[in-house]
Amino acid sequence: MVIYSKMNTETYNTIPLNLAPLLGALSHPARLQIMLHLSKFNGCQANSISNKLPLAKSTVSEHLNKLKEVGLISCTNEGTCSNYRISEEGYKLLKIYFNEFIGAVEKWQGKQKVCCTEDDNI
Amino acid sequence: MVIYSKMNTETYNTIPLNLAPLLGALSHPARLQIMLHLSKFNGCQANSISNKLPLAKSTVSEHLNKLKEVGLISCTNEGTCSNYRISEEGYKLLKIYFNEFIGAVEKWQGKQKVCCTEDDNI
DNA sequence: ATCATTGTTCGTTTCTTTACGAACATTAAA
């Protein structure tokens, strides 16, 4: 997963830089499905997830890691048993950043300018 | 852009299948930035966008196409001038599907079950 | 009719993602 926050912030503003990695982590059906599954349980084994997806357990482990990398889920280990769950903080950030994006998109609704000949900053 | 709606719906439910392609299209900072830019204008040239991104115009054209493929933007041509804008329908679907996802995740808040030893369906 | 502008498509390269099974590590049970 590429972390765009290391990119030049003069090129992209903060909304794209914050949001893109989170959306990337969620842009695969299996990972969305994992999020939905984890939302139903207080901690969940990797095994129990991989049993319900048509994917090898190593693949599921990598999907879980991708969600963990961006902070959307967390994991503790108790014995041989893993315990994945949605990270409240990461999940909250997802909603905040997404809503910032939505807010920014809708900010100009009804008062857009014609762009074709103008030179406004992006 | 992979369209997951052709996948087996017995494997993934509709929220992941609907939402994943849209999030994939938005999972790149340049494409998020393009959406923000288009939100400010009633139609915008590809050229004016590519002038404001550190990317070749062919690359921008491909980013625009990726957004178009999933229905988030549309384009008309008037002479040599292109006219990209946010598609109301696609944008609305993005919000609907994303909120469905959020709603599904939060449906079980406060009443989650422990998963480790259970065999619940995903 | 030629030239400039705009935009897309194509070929290529590089890098990333997805997926798998094998191998490995760790803990728990027999």
Place this chain on the structure above:
DNA sequence: TTTAATGTTCGTAAAGAAACGAACAATGAT
């Protein structure tokens, strides 16, 4: 102390994404 169960990591292969410049098409201007 083997053996089983759980998970991660590794090597590998295949597919896809990202980026570029060159080439191309189409319209508009000179």
